[in-house]
Amino acid sequence: MAAWLNRDETLDLLGIKPQTLYAYVSRKLIAARPDPKDPRYSLYSRADAERLLARRGRRAAEVAEHAISWGEGVLPTSISTVSGGRLFYRGRDAVRLAGRATLEEVAALLWDAPAIPSFRKLLAFDDGRPPVEAALSMLAGAAARSDPTFGRAPASLLDEAALLLCSTAAALGADLSKGLGIADGFARHWKCDSQATAAIRTALVVLADHELNASTFAARVTASTGAPLAAAALSGLSTLLGPVHGGATLRVRALFGDVERVGAQRAVQERLARGEPLPGFGHPLYPDIDPRGAVLLELVRLPADLDELARYGSAATGLQPNVDFATAAMAMAYDLPKDAAFRIFAAARMAGWLAHAMEQARSGRLIRPRARYSGPPLEFT
Incomplete structure (x- = not known):
């Protein structure tokens, strides 16, 4: 089934007039792009059109329920968005930023700060534990000791965010001694050459945020209660562990094992x-190709069997390799630990979780949706 429809196909599917279609496009309810066969004409996202079709005529409660799963936006944010098959950080193309920026520079952009604040030392963590376990334990301890976010000065929150970002990266394996940045810190720890280091830096940048994904929503819900930044970050990292979120990199690595x-x-x-x-x-927000995976795969020379997997998997499913494939392939190509892709993902996304936590804290609003009850009849007598 084609991911893009021409104008007549879209009008027929939705049963609307051209001016209504153009209004949907201008309101960013339906993504549009030039037709590669004739740039004078446009193609329209089938997924967006079908989503609008499904919403039509439904009650507000049902529409709200649908919005929780790949639906319309449910929270305002100025941090990041996906539009037209591209990812933007505060209006700037994330893939273009990945050509030169570091994670620290992108974190400053996401936090709307001139630079990452400096600090004297990192939070302590137990380096005798596996890295992910060490990071979780460290954040739990910090959450128990830290102040709530409500009423805090922005500069105070930025200082704490910088400390949490770098401390989590260190717990996950980045060697930040001698003033190294996070990408160089991972590369030093894993004894990477310059090519692998560039790939790690790129992965960190493109994974730094992805609007209101599951882990970011969890972090924002936590921050909306006034809980400490560390608690919001802990919520994000805990959610990332799920096999259909950050844990997908481990599922991809298992597929690579089957290929071998x-x-x-x-x-x-x-x-x-x-x-x-x-x-x-494949990725629901990118009908054609995940640009984060594409830019990363340009930097990684795939082993022959993974190159064959990319080609055959695409031919069989009609879907292109995504960023989970790319980060897992990067880890295998450079002989990094099996969980390296997840650790890079977690270190990168910490920048986004903290950005969203601070934005939510500034709003002063509690996130508290209502449930649509579907249980036994209520007994009022």
Whole structure:
């Protein structure tokens, strides 16, 4: 099924007039792009059109329920958005930023700060534990000791955010001694060459934020109560562990193991025969290709079997490799630890979680949706 429709197909699907379609596009309810065959004409996102069709005629409560799962926006934010198949950080193209920026510079942009504040030392963590466990434990301790966010001066929150960002990266394995930045810190710890270091820096930048994903929503809900920044960050990292979120990188790595065992074509065929989605391919917000994965794969020379997986998986599913595929492939290509992709993801997304937590705290609003009850009849007598 084509991801993009021409004008007549879109009008027919929605049963609307051209002026209504153009209004939907101007309001960013339907994504549009030039037709590659004839740039004088436009193509329109099938997914957006079908989403609008599904909403039509439904009660407000049902529309709100749908918005929770890949639906329309439910919270205002000036931090990031996905539009037209591209990711933007405060209006700037994230992929373009990845060509030269560091995670620290992107964090400052997301936090609307001139630069990352400096600090004397990192938070202590137990380096005898596995890195992810060490980061979780460190954040839990910081959350228990830190002040609430409400009423705090912006400069105070920025100082704490910088400390949490760098301390979490260190707990996850980045060697930040001798004044190294986060990308260089991971590279030093893993003894990477310059090519691998550039790929790690790029991954950190493109993974720094992704509007209102599950972990970011969890962080914002926590921050909306006035809880400490560390508590919001802990909520984000805990949510990232899920296998359909940050844990997807580990599922992709497991697919790579199947490829080593039986070959790319058989590994794909076995997954599809079991009715399982192919991890690492496609993304609901990018009908064509995940630009984060694309820019990262340009920097990584894939082993022959993973290159075959990318080609055969795309041919079989009609979907392109996404950023989970790219970060897992990067880790394998440069012989990094099996959980390296997840650790890079977590270190990067910490910048976004903290940005959203501070934005939510400044709003002073509690996030408290109502539930649509579907249980037994209520007994009022």
